[in-house]
Amino acid sequence: MARLYPVIMSGGSGTRLWPLSKKSHPKQYHPLVTDQSMLAETIERIRQGAAGYDIAPPIIICGATHRPQVEHVLTQCDVQHATLILEPVGRNTAPVAITASLFVADQDPEGIILLLPADHHVTDRRAFQQAIQNALPIAEKGFLTTFGIRPDRPETGYGYIKASQPLGTGAYHVEAFVEKPDLETAKKYLVEGSYSWNAGIFMFQAATLLEEAQTHAKDIYNASLTAFRASEKKDYVLPLDTELFSKIPSDSIDYALMERTEKAAMVGPVDMGWNDIGSWQAVRDLSPETVGDVMAIDCKNSHIRSDGPFVAAIGVEDVVIVATKDSVLVVKADQAQEVKKIVEHLQKKAREDKL
Amino acid sequence: MARLYPVIMSGGSGTRLWPLSKKSHPKQYHPLVTDQSMLAETIERIRQGAAGYDIAPPIIICGATHRPQVEHVLTQCDVQHATLILEPVGRNTAPVAITASLFVADQDPEGIILLLPADHHVTDRRAFQQAIQNALPIAEKGFLTTFGIRPDRPETGYGYIKASQPLGTGAYHVEAFVEKPDLETAKKYLVEGSYSWNAGIFMFQAATLLEEAQTHAKDIYNASLTAFRASEKKDYVLPLDTELFSKIPSDSIDYALMERTEKAAMVGPVDMGWNDIGSWQAVRDLSPETVGDVMAIDCKNSHIRSDGPFVAAIGVEDVVIVATKDSVLVVKADQAQEVKKIVEHLQKKAREDKL
Numbered sequence A, B: 001m002a003r004l005y006p007v008i009m010s011g012g013s014g015t016r017l018w019p020l021s022k023k024s025h026p027k028q029y030h031p032l033v034t035d036q037s038m039l040a041e042t043i044e045r046i047r048q049g050a051a052g053y054d055i056a057p058p059i060i061i062c063g064a065t066h067r068p069q070v071e072h073v074l075t076q077c078d079v080q081h082a083t084l085i086l087e088p089v090g091r092n093t094a095p096v097a098i099t100a101s102l103f104v105a106d107q108d109p110e111g112i113i114l115l116l117p118a119d120h121h122v123t124d125r126r127a128f129q130q131a132i133q134n135a136l137p138i139a140e141k142g143f144l145t146t147f148g149i150r151p152d153r154p155e156t157g158y159g160y161i162k163a164s165q166p167l168g169t170g171a172y173h174v175e176a177f178v179e180k181p182d183l184e185t186a187k188k189y190l191v192e193g194s195y196s197w198n199a200g201i202f203m204f205q206a207a208t209l210l211e212e213a214q215t216h217a218k219d220i221y222n223a224s225l226t227a228f229r230a231s232e233k234k235d236y237v238l239p240l241d242t243e244l245f246s247k248i249p250s251d252s253i254d255y256a257l258m259e260r261t262e263k264a265a266m267v268g269p270v271d272m273g274w275n276d277i278g279s280w281q282a283v284r285d286l287s288p289e290t291v292g293d294v295m296a297i298d299c300k301n302s303h304i305r306s307d308g309p310f311v312a313a314i315g316v317e318d319v320v321i322v323a324t325k326d327s328v329l330v331v332k333a334d335q336a337q338e339v340k341k342i343v344e345h346l347q348k349k350a351r352e353d354k355l
Helices: A038-045 A064-076 A093-107 A125-140 A183-192 A206-216 A218-229 A242-246 A253-258 A280-286 A333-348 B038-045 B064-076 B093-107 B125-140 B183-192 B206-216 B218-229 B242-246 B253-258 B280-286 B333-348
Strands: A002-010 A053-055 A059-063 A083-087 A112-117 A144-149 A160-168 A171-178 A195-205 A237-239 A264-270 A294-297 A303-306 A310-314 A319-323 A327-332 B002-010 B053-055 B059-063 B083-087 B112-117 B144-149 B160-168 B171-178 B195-205 B237-239 B264-270 B294-297 B303-306 B310-314 B319-323 B327-332
Touching: A002 A038, A002 A093, A002 A125, A038 A064, A053 A125, A059 A064, A059 A093, A064 A083, A083 A093, A093 A112, A093 A195, A093 A206, A093 A218, A093 A253, A112 A125, A112 A206, A125 A144, A125 A160, A125 A171, A125 A195, A125 A264, A144 A160, A144 A171, A144 A206, A144 A253, A160 A264, A171 A253, A183 A195, A195 A206, A195 A253, A195 A264, A206 A218, A206 A253, A218 A242, A280 A303, A280 A319, A280 A333, A294 A303, A294 B333, A303 A310, A310 A319, A310 B333, A319 A333, A319 B327, A327 A333, A327 B319, A333 B294, A333 B310, B002 B038, B002 B093, B002 B125, B038 B064, B053 B125, B059 B064, B059 B093, B064 B083, B083 B093, B093 B112, B093 B195, B093 B206, B093 B218, B093 B253, B112 B125, B112 B206, B125 B144, B125 B160, B125 B171, B125 B195, B125 B264, B144 B160, B144 B171, B144 B206, B144 B253, B160 B264, B171 B253, B183 B195, B195 B206, B195 B253, B195 B264, B206 B218, B206 B253, B218 B242, B280 B303, B280 B319, B280 B333, B294 B303, B303 B310, B310 B319, B319 B333, B327 B333
Parallel strands: A002 A053, A002 A059, A002 A112, A059 A083, A083 A237, A144 A264, A294 A310, A303 A319, A310 B327, A327 B310, B002 B053, B002 B059, B002 B112, B059 B083, B083 B237, B144 B264, B294 B310, B303 B319
Antiparallel strands: A112 A195, A144 A195, A160 A171, A160 A195, A171 A264, A319 A327, B112 B195, B144 B195, B160 B171, B160 B195, B171 B264, B319 B327
């Protein structure tokens, strides 16, 4: 029976959800749309195995400074035998995929990896399970499999996957990975039907990924291998060598591998109520009107949240209000992407305490 | 030459400007539409005398617990020889007017009092000076003179004064004091032209007011006299006797005296850019877009203020945002009067720390 190694990518600082998400406490460690943190949700989602495979304890890759937060979640979720891989710096997802594959291949040459971000929300866990079951035989055949999400709107914020020939149950060869489209193009994709959102969730044999990396991303592979070999696991924690890991070229698994390999496959289009919680608008869409010490009078389509001061809101519509101990954000929901301007401003002014 | 004794009523807790205005630090002690506190603005406004009269140092009546705030403002404004009268509890404006008159009549039987609230904003100080000059001869003739403000909108939040026959330069007999009207009625008043807003600013001889009080408000007069006689001034501070002052019936100068006396007069209608800053909407109308550690992007007709956390606002329109160290208010400007519901809620929940 195949053994599936879930590798949860818990790096990233989630500036789009400022001021709740901060460098010191990024969004994946917050309860955002449920009462569990995003990381805990992710752990629960992948927990049980199913027919045809079983699930190894999770391997979590996070920034070295966030080790306490991850350990807190592992305790909360009562996870046994997890592994922590600590990144001294962020180098994007390609080095993460390679490092995870080196780690898994070392202990299980046939091991299959489910690589997924810690900060996504999925409403329908059964659909997610089904997608895993569809992906497994494809990954075992030696494909780098990505999860395609069925679009329900002409979203311009995601990359798309264009599927070509069927490859099995709910699985396709990939014709092309497509950059974030403009609105016109996104509308065409939605009508056309063979385009799925690229959710950044992957399944592959560790051995296959390493082969493809040697072929298509030799520099990243070599630098990752050097860093991995120089790093020593103590107990359940593998802190990657600071100097050597920092030398790895930064690139995404999409650019470095998926767009180059001949072995790209897609499962899907998956309908699992997927949301990458990429903005406060998304949080608003999925959350109750108020969270925390909040009073709302005559508010509509709004989301009002505090983990600090008492917040009172009166008569606002389509607004997100987020209060923390030291910062307050009030943003019209459809302008939530502008939050990055606030973060840039704070960076420029060297106001690190607010970031 | 007449001597004018300004008596500044600095009681009241200004709940309509929660969360900036709190019991412990009401609105008159805050800079709201300028960089001076409202009390400091009031002191500056009445400071210089003019032809025909001179101005005595101010007499300030405030809640006993706010003595430090008043002293702070007096130091800031470099005021010499002020008097502080401390109220142990609030008993509305009639006992204040009587107590102030007793105090002034004791030292100057011909003294004239200018009685005014500490929490009004006046844009045109020259017009205010002119109104004082118009009121003086009327007050000296023995009238209880009120300042009528020329309405520029059908305001339903104020009482009105209906003027009758002329009584001198810019002065009239009063035909009637009128309660807060409905919108329909307010519109008629605006067109009709002989109605002014009742601003709660008065000028009268101390002796006249005491005579009228004995005639029309005997209970309040007697109780006020008893409390006053039992209170002892120390240095420049007169703390009113707690037990006896608490026994005075609570009533406004308007109800207890102005509506009953035959000696009511009005100066005006005065055009002095008067505003009683009765809501956050009024503050918004008179203030810059941002005050304090605030960043606003693409906001319109809004007022965003912090004396605590960093506040970022994006894309909101007609909204007032007020952040303090422990509370945040976000309110659509035209619903600013609903702030009272927040205060009521906090009172009901016994959350005194937020009030």
